[in-house]
Amino acid sequence: MDHLNKDLVQLDEILNQVQKQSSAYLNQLHNRPTTGKVNLQQEVTFHEKGRGTLGTLQYFNERFEPAMVASSGPRYWGFVTGGTTPAAIAGDWLSTIYDQNTQSGKGSGDISAIIEFETIKLLLSLFNLPKDFFGGFVTGATVSNFTCLGAARQWIGKQSGKDFAKDGVSGLIKVLSAMPHSSAVKSLAMLGIGSNNVTKINVLPGNREALDVTDLEDKIIALNGEPFILISSAGTVNTVDFDDFQAIQKLRKKYNFWWHIDAAFGGFAACSPKYKHLVAGWEQADSITVDCHKWLNVPYESAVFFLKEKHKLLQMETFQNANAAYLGNPLENFSYLNFLPENSRRLKALPTWFSLMSYGKSGYQQIVESNVANALLFAEFIQSNVVFEMLAPVRLNTVCFSLNDKSKVDEFLSRLNATGKVFLTATVYNGVKGIRAAFVNWRTSGADIKIATEEINKILTEL
Known part of the structure; x- marks a missing residue:
């Protein structure tokens, strides 16, 4: 405990040194390499008595700090990697300091979910989505897609009187999509639906990645009225192509299916009057996923799901903690514990709340x-x-x-x-x-x- 006690006494100095190092990194981000060139060797021995925080910080700086690339910098154009706004950094640091396990807005202990509820409303406003969506924060596109498609799986079961969450998946679940992202396909595997169980829809001709609505309807007709899940795209990975959501909505009036939109970064087109036409009609979907650690520019491990309020029971049936009787009725005593995959969650909403409150709609439009x-x-x-x-x-x-x-x-x-x-x-x-x-x-x-x-x-x- 010697190092722990010493660290407590030196806490201000520890935080000051970390702050100075963080500022130096951020202020020189334009000049920092975007590719790692350091040959790192893993250490296999475990220090018996430890080094203390300041000693470990020095050791980290000697071994690992030079290998940190400017992935949050202005010329890291690989994958779809956002940066971190100053406000988001402040919110992320405070998330760590306060260390809440964000579940409830009126619990006997933690009530930090109030911040998450408010942040979801801010995001719905940012994206011009209606208030009949319910939402929450998860780690990224994979878990966000997993959450939405988990509710979709439960919906499919209910169409034939089955409870897949309790009794397990039985029968083949039909999934239609043109260009599903790998995270959605991975989610299908984790949900027991099957990563190979996707009927591919043709894309439009003329160098497009958007689904062909005519081919979609042909494949729907071939299902003979069987309910299915449609995964559509608000921005494909390679060319940021958008499916025609208004045309899909017309099909909704004729056929029975769950409509999910993967809008990881393309959904941010809604922030600009110039580009919002690309997502026209997306408000009619059953579920939508958006990554915050991309175009919202908050630190990694931040994404949201949006699910229609009318499907909240399906989501609760999928993710509730069935053996936690002390939590009461999940619908009456709301807790994210019963609506998301994770039982333990840091206050992921706070960096987003800080950034949205700091820069407003006009900031994100810019x-x-x-x-x-x-x-x-x-x-x-x-x-x-x-x-x-x-x-x-x-x-x-x-x-x-x-x-x-x-x-x-x-x-x-x-x-x-x-x-x-x-x-x-x-x-x-x-x-x-x-x-x-x-x-x-x-x-x-x-x-x-x-x-x-x-x-x-x-x-x-x-x-």
């Missing part, structure tokens, strides 16, 4: 429109260079391209990422090896586009 402008600026460079080929038009915030000489794609991308100035990821689009740049960071500016394109021109000269 972030979205700035990122789209940067994507178009980068696409201009790609289109103007005869070495490159655009694989798809820029529909929102992602540039999907390749080299005309496909044999050099890997070498080009490897060299570019090795510069540490910018980071992009490889992809395959319509069977063609390509590269993808996704713009979701609030820090990214035209100056960053210039830095990246200068590095690209250097590499092209070398190749």
